[in-house]
Amino acid sequence: xxxxxxxxxxxxxxxxxxxxxxxxxxxxxxxxxxxxxxxxxxxxxxxxxxxxxxxxxxxxxxxxxxxxxxxxxxxxxxxxxxxxxxxxxxxxxxxxxxxxxxxxxxxxxxxxxxxxxxxxxxxxxxxxxxxxxxxxxxxxxxxxxxxxxxxxxxxxxxxxxxxxxxxxxxxxxxxxxxxxxxxxxxxxxxxxxxxxxxxxxxxxxxxxxxxxxxxxxxxxxxxxxxxxxxxxxxxxxxxxxxxxxxxxxxxxxxxxxxxxxxxxxxxxxxxxxxxxxxxxxxxxxxxxxxxxxxxxxxxxxxxxxxxxxxxxxxxxxxxxxxxxxxxxxxxxxxxxxxxxxxxxxxxxxxxxxxxxxxxxxxxxxxxxxxxxxxxxxxxxxxxxxxxxxx
Amino acid sequence: xxxxxxxxxxxxxxxxxxxxxxxxxxxxxxxxxxxxxxxxxxxxxxxxxxxxxxxxxxxxxxxxxxxxxxxxxxxxxxxxxxxxxxxxxxxxxxxxxxxxxxxxxxxxxxxxxxxxxxxxxxxxxxxxxxxxxxxxxxxxxxxxxxxxxxxxxxxxxxxxxxxxxxxxxxxxxxxxxxxxxxxxxxxxxxxxxxxxxxxxxxxxxxxxxxxxxxxxx
Numbered sequence: 001x002x003x004x005x006x007x008x009x010x011x012x013x014x015x016x017x018x019x020x021x022x023x024x025x026x027x028x029x030x031x032x033x034x035x036x037x038x039x040x041x042x043x044x045x046x047x048x049x050x051x052x053x054x055x056x057x058x059x060x061x062x063x064x065x066x067x068x069x070x071x072x073x074x075x076x077x078x079x080x081x082x083x084x085x086x087x088x089x090x091x092x093x094x095x096x097x098x099x100x101x102x103x104x105x106x107x108x109x110x111x112x113x114x115x116x117x118x119x120x121x122x123x124x125x126x127x128x129x130x131x132x133x134x135x136x137x138x139x140x141x142x143x144x145x146x147x148x149x150x151x152x153x154x155x156x157x158x159x160x161x162x163x164x165x166x167x168x169x170x171x172x173x174x175x176x177x178x179x180x181x182x183x184x185x186x187x188x189x190x191x192x193x194x195x196x197x198x199x200x201x202x203x204x205x206x207x208x209x210x211x212x213x214x215x216x217x218x219x220x221x222x223x224x225x226x227x228x229x230x231x232x233x234x235x236x237x238x239x240x241x242x243x244x245x246x247x248x249x250x251x252x253x254x255x256x257x258x259x260x261x262x263x264x265x266x267x268x269x270x271x272x273x274x275x276x277x278x279x280x281x282x283x284x285x286x287x288x289x290x291x292x293x294x295x296x297x298x299x300x301x302x303x304x305x306x307x308x309x310x311x312x313x314x315x316x317x318x319x320x321x322x323x324x325x326x327x328x329x330x331x332x333x334x335x336x337x338x339x340x341x342x343x344x345x346x347x348x349x350x351x352x353x354x355x356x357x358x359x360x361x362x363x364x365x366x367x368x369x370x371x372x373x374x375x376x377x378x379x380x381x382x383x384x385x386x387x388x389x390x
Numbered sequence: 391x392x393x394x395x396x397x398x399x400x401x402x403x404x405x406x407x408x409x410x411x412x413x414x415x416x417x418x419x420x421x422x423x424x425x426x427x428x429x430x431x432x433x434x435x436x437x438x439x440x441x442x443x444x445x446x447x448x449x450x451x452x453x454x455x456x457x458x459x460x461x462x463x464x465x466x467x468x469x470x471x472x473x474x475x476x477x478x479x480x481x482x483x484x485x486x487x488x489x490x491x492x493x494x495x496x497x498x499x500x501x502x503x504x505x506x507x508x509x510x511x512x513x514x515x516x517x518x519x520x521x522x523x524x525x526x527x528x529x530x531x532x533x534x535x536x537x538x539x540x541x542x543x544x545x546x547x548x549x550x551x552x553x554x555x556x557x558x559x560x561x562x563x564x565x566x567x568x569x570x571x572x573x574x575x576x577x578x579x580x581x582x583x584x585x586x587x588x589x590x591x592x593x594x595x596x597x598x599x600x601x602x603x604x605x606x607x
Contacts, residue, residue, distance in 0.1 A: 117492040131534075132483060133536040150535075151531055152532070155514050168549040168550075170548065191492070192503075193511065196503055196504065197508070246472070246529050249471070249525050249527050250522065264472055380518045380521060380522070381517070
């Protein structure tokens with residue numbers, strides 16, 4: 001079995017269009033969630049973390065110039081533009097054949113181009129673009145990838161699972177490289193759905209806090225480049241050490257009451273990584289700030305022997321970004337490990353979960369060698385992945 | 391003793407017919423639509439699970455496929471709930487229900503419709519339904535591809551076995567979009583290899599050709 005290295009990344013959120021911009025803003029604890037009163041998106045004002053459309057246009061035109069294609073910006077949906085800008089930035093300085101026969105493109109998304117269902121968007125694009133494979137093909141073609149893309153659509157664990165799928169294919173030698181990209185945007189469809197569950201917080205979300213009152217939504221896109229060619233990776237090498245998914249087998253729209261199943265996924269990842277819970281220096285948790293989710297996670301970390309490990313949720317900065325979440329949060333966590341810094345868990349001040357977990361209350365320096373990233377979602381799914389220094 | 395991955399059972403539902411490993415059932419009645427067909431199948435199979443009526447069409451098809459696949463298979467008794475994986479693929483994700491949901495929110499007076507419709511706008515909910523029904527807690531994955539992709543399904547499930555994640559798997563293709571439906575679900579287990587199966591295409595070894603044949607025929 002081959003080792004799988006992280007060779008590059010990008011993240012596009014309300015905090016920036018590159019990993020570097022995002023990390024600088026995280027260091028300053030800048031919150032990207034803004035209360036928005038836009039009747040096109042929501043009838044009642046709620047905090048959202050949105051991508052600046054003008055900045056996206058600017059970055060996208062640069063991508064089109066670089067790819068020297070005859071494509072025009074009008075031919076792409078907002079999400080497709082985000083995918084292309086993110087992939088382009090992540091791979092631009094990597095001197096490997098990332099688009100050839102030995103490379104796999106993996107796209108993670110929950111809803112793809114779902115906003116094309118809205119009447120006013122229908123006229124601009126062929127309804128075929130609602131199919132995730134058609135969207136993926138548009139992206140593949142524009143970037144020039146050889147192989148047909150793989151598409152993961154597994155609710156809010158899509159991002160972590162996408163990275164895990166790439167890891168399995170590279171570990172077994174099917175491919176030498178994988179470009180894993182997760183993205184979702186906000187639309188009436190998505191926002192109204194979460195509102196129907198009454199799960200949106202009226203203020204920016206506060207994961208693990210006693211006064212948390214629901215989640216906040218965001219749109220984002222992130223890319224992580226994986227390779228089994230260690231020679232091509234510069235600087236501090238980070239590898240994937242293990243990953244797993246599980247199902248609660250309890251409820252399609254509510255988390256496990258015990259947290260045992262998320263703990264199961266974490267334990268299975270640790271086993272694959274040949275690590276003990278005491279080897280883990282940091283958890284980048286899911287932390288949506290719904291009362292039940294955060295409670296479930298706290299129980300799971302306790303069962304998995306990770307109760308005392310420093311932990312944060314990035315959702316307090318850029319909200320729950322659905323299919324992008326697992327990718328952008330993994331990228332942020334990897335850079336935490338590389339730069340020896342743990343970021344404050346935004347929105348948290350007072351403990352509000354049953355177990356005494358170690359939520360990070362302010363940025364601090366911390367040198368560690370292994371981290372766990374987790375995610376959970378509708379359908380009872382859980383995922384965990386372990387990154388480590390090599 | 392060599393162990394190999396075998397398709398130990400299967401259930402295929404398409405064109406108003408149910409094809410199981412050992413039998414084929416067709417309906418004489420001609421159903422006007424998929425909803426009527428799947429409801430009839432549910433009654434005919436005498437499954438007592440009232441939650442079935444709340445499911446969307448995609449979950450109904452996945453649920454009944456799993457029900458008939460697992461009924462006489464022994465997989466649930468032989469393996470721990472944490473060792474069984476569920477890997478499902480399809481073409482249109484949850485678009486069938488997505489269209490219905492968008493219709494609901496077009497009516498601004500009903501902007502926040504019942505969450506019970508919204509939750510089915512994710513394709514992996516059907517995996518959740520199967521896991522709840524059969525108490526399965528192992529690996530989950532939902533993939534989308536234009537056409538059935540036996541190569542990827544075969545590789546991914548094989549990796550889950552080889553990399554120590556599962557000892558049995560329920561996997562396949564569950565597709566519903568309006569009146570078009572097609573499902574094929576397999577149980578895959580690692581069992582003692584028969585000498586006569588060493589020939590790549592013999593028996594029901596879990597390989598690309600056999601997976602595709604069961605999907606197609």
